[in-house]
Amino acid sequence: MSVDSVFVHKMWNDHELSKMVKGGIPFPMLSDGGGKVGDVFGVYLQDAGVEARGRFIIDPDGIIQGFEVLTPPVGRNVMESIRQIQAFQHVRKTKGAEATPSGWKPGKPTIKPGPDLVGKVWEVWKTKMAFDD
Amino acid sequence: MAEEIKAGCARPTGGPVGEKPAAKKGTTEEPVIKEVKSMVTVGKKAPDFTAPAYQKGKFINVKLSDYLGKWVVLCFYPGDFTFV
Structure with a gap:
């Protein structure tokens, strides 16, 4: 999920990500224009107008079991x-x-x-x- | 699970997943201004939301609570066409 529109998600998938991942991105690429969802998850960076690298593990009961939030320059460890x-x-x-x-x-x-x-x-x-x- | 839609806006539903949002008060009441507080705590339910999405050639609408019964990894990132 990012603040980009679904149209930009499509272009990014079609023109770049599909060259890294065969067949393109398999999961939904969510759009959060304005950062309203990011805000309730505590990851929306108001000054920059973007979302930090937040990663939430949610169990089958909808309970958050863990999360990690990084500032933009450092990538995650999958x-x-x-x-x-x-x-x-x-x-x-x-x-x-x-x-x-x-x-x-x-x-x-x-x-x-x-x-x-x-x-x-x-x-x-x-x-x-x-x-x- | 996810219906195809015209692209719209993401919005938090105002409650945790699997629970009804708090009932709206009558419109005659003064709106209560309250501090927006992050609803995220480990061991507690995730805030529910709906959001438009792109998946495999389609624009769809995704609701977090539709994934109850499954493990979910929800990832935020700064922006498309950026570098990391």
Whole structure:
């Protein structure tokens, strides 16, 4: 979503993005002229009249599970967004019985919070597990 | 899910997804000027909105609450034909 019109979205897709992504952009390119939607999400930059790089993960109940907002010059990390979605989906699947520690990705051990784990996290989780191998 | 439309304007519906917007008061009342406050908090429902969109050759109208039951990634960015 940006403040550009759907007509500019079409031109950008047809003339540039479709040269980067085969078949063009598959998802809806949303238009928010005036930044009204960006304003309620807290990402509309009034002075510049544009929207910051806000990224919101919304679960199937419509609940915002996470967001990240960057100023315009720095791009996002798509793999980190995917990792977070995988983690939120895992937590949801276990109905909160499992939590995903720092650096978790599919295949890495989760944590099962409970009275027996208090003060014992150091036994099951090491700081090196926060980093990729 | 998304009907094809003539291009219009995006607007927040005034409530969280999956809930009815607050009922409008009678028109005779003085309009209440209140501070516009961001409605975004993790663990809380997203503000609902409708917005025109371009997707695969069509202009459509997208409503966030139509995506209840699915995971959604909503991305804002500064502008088309910019560089990052």
